Amino acid sequence: MKLPTEKQPKNQSLISQTVLLYGPNKIGKTELCAQIPDTLFLATEAGHNHVEAFVQPIKNWEDFLKACAEIAKMDHSFKVICIDTVTNLLCFCTDHVCAQHGIQHESDMGYGKGYALVRNEFIRALTKLSMLPVGLWMTAHSTEKAIETRTGTRTRIVPNLPEKMGQFILDLADIVALCSVDRNEKGLNQAERVIYTKPSPDYVAGDRSGRLEAKLPMTYAALAKAFEATTPEPQTQA
Template sequence: MQVISGKVEKAKKVVVYGPEGIGKSSLAGQFPRPVFIDTEGSTTEMNVDRLPKPSSWEMLRQQVEWVKQQGSRFGTLVIDTIDWAEMLCVEGICAKHGKKGIEDFGYGNGYVYAKEEFGRFLNLLSDVVDAGIHIVLVAHAQIIKFEQPDEMGAYDRYQLKLGKKTSSQTAPLVKEWADMVLFINYKTFSVAADQKGTKHKGQGGMRTVYTTHHPAWDAKNRHGLPDEIPLDYAHIAHIFNGAGAPVAPPTSPPQTYAAPPMPTQASAPADSTPPPHPTTAAATTAPPELDPNIPPSLRDLMIQHQVTKTDIQIVVSKKGYYPMDTPITNYDPGFVQGVLVGAWPQVHNMIKDFKANLPF
């Protein structure tokens, strides 16, 4: 057996959460060479690299897989926000099992499915970390009533704003998975508003990052940070800029790279124009043969994997679901979401196998 001594430098797993509009995304944008998966479309005013907004849980997983394969092109993968990503997860589970909501499973089974699926997603993010890419999960905060088992009474505290029905399952997973949980809030002071001290008002409002656990919020770090620091990336930059070769600061101007493969016209010569920027790539638009009325969650996957409507119709007809000439837009929405989108890896493999066995 091999014994490994001392510190092991590797990419970090970070959760950043706080109230809306406080600057969570702006802080994440200062991490080494970030690329955003913007699940809620809130980074349009930021000058950052981003992938198209995922329209399904499967598309989000495909995007994470693509970032993992890029090696040292990116230093940080930012998922903004993880609570919106969880909604995609729940929608994907319900569609796959033909349910309208997470409670339709009965006996709490839906929450178990959500926990297991979210756990697999965190394992996928850990694979990205092993590839030398930092992970930053941005989340909103919510105030909940909390009561400790060994104390009398209850009090309010901030927690991750994951699903109202599923947060008790998924929030602990996220906090346990992370190396660092940073809570951002406005630091205010209560001062007396009258001479008797019976009325108070809030003053201050400096944006502050809390790095350690407190009865009023969740936070942690393993780097000896002060309990409170200003909302300034410079105070934590030393943790990430030296975490391994794949995330070292670039010595030349940053380059841009194409997003996950989309169907395009004939390929240009290798030494012609540089690859398109992921936010402006022409490949993000659908080819003419794709009906714009196809559900976006399926249409986005078809574009990403260069799958035509005929490819879908062939495999669907071979499985006996619909006749070959049935338009995709006439498919039952539950079939589209639960079978074609929910089991997209299997559907895509069937398409590839069919094409590989063509006689020409």
């Protein structure tokens, strides 16, 4: 192995980012990802009958590992891999580890050993996939979480993922975007679907590139246009 002698340039392509899109069921996350050119869906749930896309059904963890092995050969023209949904994929990983060790639940091994095995297996596979020369986009549903503050309890919209594994996915992603409905300027009947990309006390979001506006129309074209046109201002995720 030779160490690098030059700095790598900044990644200025939206298509090659690692992205987590999350939001309510049936708001259009899959539809948005289907707009990305040269995308392969690793479909861990139903719901792709109404999009024109390349879809590889993933019914268990073994299917996912086999798909990753084929993707890693780079004998294809796909530029983006979309895991739809990453929540179901984590369930498949958990089932796989439990079956390997003859247990019903991670807690059956005691002292956090089962959780650690699932975490290690999931992180290993997803990290390896994220390091391939393709973009990695993931989807998840949203949920509301009660947050205790000094002034009382409030709710925050977060991805529907277990806390520790959810944090790994949030840290892995260059962009975390909430897909939602904008009711601020129009009535409910005229509400438009939008994407929120900046941190907020009300929801989880972030843009490591600093290229995206805080609120954008919920289309890949709008995301790509903003990403390519904006001067980067690095942001944190929260």
